[in-house]
Amino acid sequence: RAHSSTEQDCCTTLVAASGSSTILPPFSVHRPAGTLRQLFRVSSSTFISTQLATFPTYPAFCAGASMDSRLANTWRLTVNEKKFIETALASDLRIDGRKPLEYRKLTINFGREDGSADVQLGHTHVMGFVSSQLVQPYRERPNEGTMSIFTEFSPMADPSFELGRPGESAIELGRIIDRGLRESRAVDMESLCVLAGKLVWAIRIDLHILDNGGNLVDAANVAALAALLTFRRPECSLGGENGQEVVVHPPEAKDPLPLIVHHLPIAVTFGFFSTEYTMVVDPTHSEEAVMGGRMTVTVNASGDICAIQKAGGVGVPQSEIMRCLRLASDKAESITKNIKDAVEAFNTERMLRKIKRHSTAVAANVSIENDVKGQKDKLAGQRVNESSMSQMERLKLKPDESSISQNDGLGSETRSSDQISSQRAEGNAPLFLGGPSSWDPHTHGVDPDFLKASLAAQGKSNPKAEQSSEDSDDDVAMQEKDASEDVKPPSLATDSSETVEEQKTSIVKKTLKDAVKPKNRRRKKTRS
């Protein structure tokens, strides 16, 4: 039944498209009608075989309640689009404008805590989180830690991803990444041993697929690696009698340790099409629906092959496979560099954050004493002042929960954040031109501002001048009860280039100062 319907589709498509020659393969226009039908029979069978070959990417066809509604809800590539993709590939063009061997743009961002990474490969969006806990080791490997990878094909990524048990492609993805990391001994397991035979660290990697734009394996692999490189596990020491008790030190007592990663296995996926051994690197979602077979090669930057996965599909000659391996090592080098640069930037920021925390901890004590010695209303004014100051401080410099206890008076921190906010406001528009893909805007604008901020933390004289004028504003604000609160237009104007909007509305009447740093006040409401 499916066979005849696609045949019909092919015929109608060609008739309709006979005017526009771009969709047709070039040789078919001049043939008489009889051979055209033959051509269609051949091509429709290949269409069906490609469809069948790509079924594994739509996992949930067999299980579940109503087959009809699920079929109605799945996305299918039209015959026109399939033909277009294949024809374009014949002239070395891909539908998103890339060359066949070109990789998409890879963007790696990190979250606040250690061990959380967000990777975007074109339209594909994957998040990785790494966590650890102490467990008993496996019996046959008492000296090694364990590592487990959990992949979640979130229904958010694709309407065909179902909740519940992972489908074939989810399991395959998890296994490829697992093999690349575990069997190539990329992560050092023996350093995770605490008490041989009793307690070891178990590393858990959670990969959340948020957006399916094709080539999930590569993106998820990069997310796992980035998260592993930035993860820090708590330091623990042996104590008690016999040295059998394990004390896990919280992060503020002792710095957590990074994992030992020997090398970075990078996965590169190739897509093979049934027409003339065409091959593409990093297929998109539509190309995945058309292609006849795929191969994933996991290599590291030194050219060692960690894993190769080619599960069925179109047969590929040996020379092509060798070509793929060579291409993969090249790509692996550039991707490794990409990951390492991003991790470096994150580590630098982390270091600056820690340095800042320590320097302000000292300064904060001083300011607390000053406040206590000062008058009561000045105290109230100052505190309101500090609290109403830049939110950049909260966003970027927020210490870990552990160190909140250290910084009770955030005087100097907030003052220095004034600087950051003013610099940030000016640099705001260009920094945020990442568009909707800036997942964590914190990390975009951080580096230059952080350096300035850490310098600013040393000198408090500058912000004091601003602080005194703010004082008067906020005293006024404290008294008036503003029912008609309004959002600040200047803040929106600077941000109009971005969908991310940062708004802190405040009761303070607008002065020139507000134009300079529009987004640095929290919304305040007077006590009712």
Added chain:
Amino acid sequence: METDRKDGRTPNQLRPLKCSRNILHRAHGSASWSQGETKVLAAVYGPKAGTKKNEDPEKACIEVIWKPKTGQIGKAEKECEMIMKKTIQSICLLTINPNTTTSVIVQVVNDDGALLPCAINAACAALVDAGIPLKHLAVAICCCVAEEGSVVLDPTKLEEQQMRGFAYLVFPNSALSALPEGSYLVNGEPLEHGIITSVTHGVMSVDEYLKCVDRGRAACAKLSGFLRNSLQKSQFPSDTSSKAA
């Protein structure tokens, strides 16, 4: 009485808010909402054909999937799903598309207190981004009651754990209407005075709870202004005249 909060906010201050929408390419609607460090990503697919087994086929069905950051889905997640489903059901116009399912998928990116209100705000923005017909928007806030009885808004995770009790409150957003003043009042009160959802944890007296509701309502008025503005803003970088009045 000023309660000294660890990060220097006054009891009535909210953390900085950030809202962005249309961040995912496959989902019909998507939004991310962050309050301070708490960040939630929501995606909406729908309406899809057919309803679930025990649902009323004469109405649209809302399905909420809550994805925690790490770990398995357990009872707490199921409870959050149920609360969000009921909240969203009360703001959607369910009779427009009968016998359809709209899925809302919520992914927790970071949890630093007030997670459920953040998720409800994100889901509401995602529903607007997807174009699902709604009666009005919903804005959510978390109010907690300190030991001495004062009310503190928008706690961080540490504060939530230390406070005596806290309440998640969801209100309708304040209406900006061209109709005359009295025509959209419900029982003589404006629409935004009603409570859509209220979930409390811990111990608090009736007076404290009513104080929470008052404060929460005032905060939600501001929140709904923010939400309206961020949703009206154009998402195209080239469009500099971004928002309406």
